[in-house]
Amino acid sequence: MTTSDADSHSGSAHHADAATFSASATKSDIYSTALDAAEALFSDTNFWPSNLANAASLMWYAFEALEMKVNWAGFYICSPDEPKSKLLLGPFMGKVACQSIVIGSGVCGTAAATRETQVVPDVEKYPGHIACDGETKSEVVVPLVDREGGVHGVLDVDCLVLDGFTEDDVKFLEKMAALIITFCKF
Amino acid sequence: MTTSDADSHSGSAHHADAATFSASATKSDIYSTALDAAEALFSDTNFWPSNLANAASLMWYAFEALEMKVNWAGFYICSPDEPKSKLLLGPFMGKVACQSIVIGSGVCGTAAATRETQVVPDVEKYPGHIACDGETKSEVVVPLVDREGGVHGVLDVDCLVLDGFTEDDVKFLEKMAALIITFCKF
Numbered sequence: 001m002t003t004s005d006a007d008s009h010s011g012s013a014h015h016a017d018a019a020t021f022s023a024s025a026t027k028s029d030i031y032s033t034a035l036d037a038a039e040a041l042f043s044d045t046n047f048w049p050s051n052l053a054n055a056a057s058l059m060w061y062a063f064e065a066l067e068m069k070v071n072w073a074g075f076y077i078c079s080p081d082e083p084k085s086k087l088l089l090g091p092f093m094g095k096v097a098c099q100s101i102v103i104g105s106g107v108c109g110t111a112a113a114t115r116e117t118q119v120v121p122d123v124e125k126y127p128g129h130i131a132c133d134g135e136t137k138s139e140v141v142v143p144l145v146d147r148e149g150g151v152h153g154v155l156d157v158d159c160l161v162l163d164g165f166t167e168d169d170v171k172f173l174e175k176m177a178a179l180i181i182t183f184c185k186f
Numbered sequence: 187m188t189t190s191d192a193d194s195h196s197g198s199a200h201h202a203d204a205a206t207f208s209a210s211a212t213k214s215d216i217y218s219t220a221l222d223a224a225e226a227l228f229s230d231t232n233f234w235p236s237n238l239a240n241a242a243s244l245m246w247y248a249f250e251a252l253e254m255k256v257n258w259a260g261f262y263i264c265s266p267d268e269p270k271s272k273l274l275l276g277p278f279m280g281k282v283a284c285q286s287i288v289i290g291s292g293v294c295g296t297a298a299a300t301r302e303t304q305v306v307p308d309v310e311k312y313p314g315h316i317a318c319d320g321e322t323k324s325e326v327v328v329p330l331v332d333r334e335g336g337v338h339g340v341l342d343v344d345c346l347v348l349d350g351f352t353e354d355d356v357k358f359l360e361k362m363a364a365l366i367i368t369f370c371k372f
Contacts, residue, residue, distance in 0.1 A: 014318055045285045047265075047275075050276070051285075053275055088233045089235070095201075097201050099227065135202070
C-alpha cells in the first residue's frame, strides 16, 4: 500500500512496524506488544475483514519472533446465509485453506458449536480428523463469542509440531479473540 | 483447520498443497498452476473474504517460489458505507497494513479511481508517497473492475526491491483480478 492519504496513517511510523517484534523480547513482552497493537489498530475501524486480516498478521509475526512452528493463523466466520450451520474462510496467514466447515464437527466446528476453546495437542488423535494441511500436528481454536453468547466465527492457529501451544499461548489467543469481539461489527 | 467434514475437501489431497510450488518450475508454470488453483477454489464459493484470502496466499507462495522479494500481497475493498470514496483493508499476506485509503489518491486510490493498473518501479518517486511499510521499494496495484465498469476494490502487491515486477508478473496479477471478478460476489 502506497498512498498520500492513508486515513489511519499517523506520523512517521509505519503500520508494518506493529508486526516487527524484537527477537530478544520475552514471550510476555511480545504478546503484550501484539495485543496493544491490535487494540490500537481495531479502534480505527469496526470493519471485520480489516481487523481480522491485521490480527492474523500480528499473530503470525509474534509466533515467528518466538520461533514457534506455526504454519497457519487466521479465521473462519459464520456464513451470512447459514450462520447456524456453516463457517466460511476469513483472512489468514499461511497456505491455502478449506473454504467452508460445518458447525458442530471437527475442531473449528466444535469450537463454534460449544463456544469453548479447543486445544488439540495431536490432530491425528482428533476424531474424524481431516486437515487442510497434512503437515499440521497441533491446533488451537478459540470461538468468537459476544456477550449475549452469539457466535460470529473462530480464531484458528495450526502448528507443525505436536503439543505446539502452552497455556500462555492459549491465553494470548483468547485475549486477541476478546479484542476482536469488542471492536468488530459482524 | 482440522475438521471431519470440510465441505470443500476432496479426496486425499490437502488444500495447502495448492500453495506448494515446485522450486524447479518455470515462472510460466508457477503462474499457470496458481491461476488454475485459484479458479478451482473460487468455483466452490462466491464469498469474497474466502476467495481473496486464498488468492493472497497463492500469490505470496508463487512469488516465494520464484524468489521474488514480495513483502505484501493482498487486497483493499470499497467501503460498504462509502464505496465511491474509501477503500478498506481486506485479506492479505505480510505485515500489518493501513486500514483505509481515500479513493483518488496514492497508488491504490489512483488504481481504483482510474480503473487502470498502476505499476510503480520506485515508490519514493510516486507523488505524495507514504508507505505502510518503509521497506517497500516497488508496487503493482490492479483494480477489481466488473464488466459494467464498477470498481469493487484493488489487488495490491509490494516488493522490497526497485522495479520488482516484470510485464509477465503484471499479467499474472491482472489474470488473478479477472478470476476474482468472475467468481466473487461483492
